[in-house]
Amino acid sequence: MNLYIVRHGESVDAAAGMYQRVDSGLSEVGLKQAEALAERLTRIKTDLILASPLARTKQTAEIVAKTLGKVVEYSDLFVEERQPSGILGRSLMEPEVLQIRRQVRDNISDPSWRFSDEETFFDLRGRAVRATNFLMNLEKDNVILVGHGAFTAMLLCVMWLSETVEPSIYRQFRDFFWDHNTGLTWCVCDGKKWKMLTWNDYAHLG
Numbered sequence: 001m002n003l004y005i006v007r008h009g010e011s012v013d014a015a016a017g018m019y020q021r022v023d024s025g026l027s028e029v030g031l032k033q034a035e036a037l038a039e040r041l042t043r044i045k046t047d048l049i050l051a052s053p054l055a056r057t058k059q060t061a062e063i064v065a066k067t068l069g070k071v072v073e074y075s076d077l078f079v080e081e082r083q084p085s086g087i088l089g090r091s092l093m094e095p096e097v098l099q100i101r102r103q104v105r106d107n108i109s110d111p112s113w114r115f116s117d118e119e120t121f122f123d124l125r126g127r128a129v130r131a132t133n134f135l136m137n138l139e140k141d142n143v144i145l146v147g148h149g150a151f152t153a154m155l156l157c158v159m160w161l162s163e164t165v166e167p168s169i170y171r172q173f174r175d176f177f178w179d180h181n182t183g184l185t186w187c188v189c190d191g192k193k194w195k196m197l198t199w200n201d202y203a204h205l206g
Helices: 028-041 055-068 095-106 121-136 149-164 167-176
Strands: 002-007 048-051 072-074 142-147 184-189 194-201
Touching: 002 028, 002 149, 028 055, 048 055, 055 072, 055 142, 121 149, 121 167, 142 149, 149 167, 149 184, 149 194
Parallel strands: 002 142, 048 072, 048 142
Antiparallel strands: 002 184, 184 194
């Protein structure tokens, strides 16, 4: 299988420097990014388009699907890491928000700790394991997956290390491997193992 993982275009909330809400759609820049991505993807063969059903991924996927003449299949397996609901729609730099995020980060290794209603590292890892198994069982050769930054990072960590990935590895991955809106990551699977061939390619944006 060829798996082309793409991050959604820039959202309205992200452009405003806020933690993204589930209903935050694409900004004007994000729409243009999605259109450039769609044109880029006409150069590859596509059997299936999968996407997270959140507004920003849904819009991105629909633009790609329209250009490619395909239909999108949505799955909650691929939604973004769920943040504490109390910080959504608030500024990334707001002192209280920074404090909450620091607490979450400092307690990432404790499976019994949870700030409020967020998805913990262990929740996220478990979902990524299920998503990886789902992808490996698809009887398709060429799949486009329109997703999100944090969840894609965990998905790739699980593809690499399976369910043994630890919080420290995930944090290092997130801190070092940055991704761009509509960046394209190409992975292949032989039915047993995954390999990454391309990371965060956004040449289509110039």
